[in-house]
Amino acid sequence: MTIIDRKLREKQEMRSAILEAAKDLFAEDGFQNVSIRKIAEKIEYSPATIYLYFKDKDAILFDLHNEGFRKLFTHQRDRAKVKDPVQRLRGLLEGYLEFALDEPEYYDLMFMLFTPLPKVIKTAEWRFGRRAFRMLTKTVSECQALGLFKGTRTEAAALGLWSSVHGLASLLIRQRASMLPDNEQVAFAREALDMFNGHLLALPA
Amino acid sequence: MTIIDRKLREKQEMRSAILEAAKDLFAEDGFQNVSIRKIAEKIEYSPATIYLYFKDKDAILFDLHNEGFRKLFTHQRDRAKVKDPVQRLRGLLEGYLEFALDEPEYYDLMFMLFTPLPKVIKTAEWRFGRRAFRMLTKTVSECQALGLFKGTRTEAAALGLWSSVHGLASLLIRQRASMLPDNEQVAFAREALDMFNGHLLALPA
């Protein structure tokens, strides 16, 4: 009993080691520039070994992708508990942007990377994304009960709000906002988000 | 005179042929999956020949990138002429989203692709992006003169508006909005944009 127990644990440890190495290399060199061989070298095993633990390179990606969502949920946990839905929504949006800027590598791979991920996202595996979106729609729906987002379907409003912060995050991460001075981009992004919050989350008098 | 004229023309024709082939293949298979060899095969030349006309693969990318901006400017030309700045801004935002959804391949490579493009964007070569952003800030500034976007710096407001439509476009293109039914995603995106237009572009009474 203990022996196959240990084997299982070792198998899990190997998986973790690979993921850890992949994550570190990714943070340094960007995902495209991390090869299986480099990961193998880092964990001091042969490249072929990695394929005993992961179907292919995208499987590693997908595991990191899920870890990213776990991080995001942890990051947003407290904000999600706020009673007042308007304050909660505001906090969630600000927290989301914060997460994106704090963990650009994870954010990139969760919401911006191409690769075969889109195919996976279409499947049932894509639990986390749906869960996160449901959390948002629920809050938006509560806000609508208070009179916000009138004349807009809940899903459309949720998509719009999400898009705004995602837009800010992705333009900054992919360096498309370089017409603005480097050291001010984040400040401008925060100010833009404040603008949204001010106009969209203003309760009708 | 005519002879070096012809040589120059032939050189230009070759460049165009490469770009055309690259663009077609890109639209079919996605940029990452187009190899120099495939482009070479399509134009019936050896792979090495391509390097006589382009420094490297990214140079091809950058040319297509510029062509994309030309397309975008053409697309937005009429909308940019509208007198009323609020109506103009509304039109520009809607036109931008329309462009992104009509030409997802170009949009992808202009605003979402990673690669060494970000490095290039930092340089003076990045004329088009700055020009497009200036056009937007100018319109936003005129809107502010009418009382819109109070308490927000012009650049922040412009960044925010741009981010909103970019967010919608990029989530749809990278298939991150798949929690919404496929055939409704575009409708939801349009509705979200209408929501922004309604709330942000509502003139103070």
Add this chain to the structure above:
DNA sequence: ACCTTTAGTAAACAGTGTTCAGAAAGCCGT
């Protein structure tokens, strides 16, 4: 006709993801 410049290419280099036959190691029953 000869020489120079240009255009094009085959072959190679170093890298990639992935597979597979076979070596090495660990576990088990005797």
Add this chain to the structure above:
DNA sequence: ACGGCTTTCTGAACACTGTTTACTAAAGGT
């Protein structure tokens, strides 16, 4: 302690990738 069995690992190969270099073939100028 020893074979035999199973799991774990790897070297080598395959088919790709972007890119460079030495070379050939053609065209232009004189």
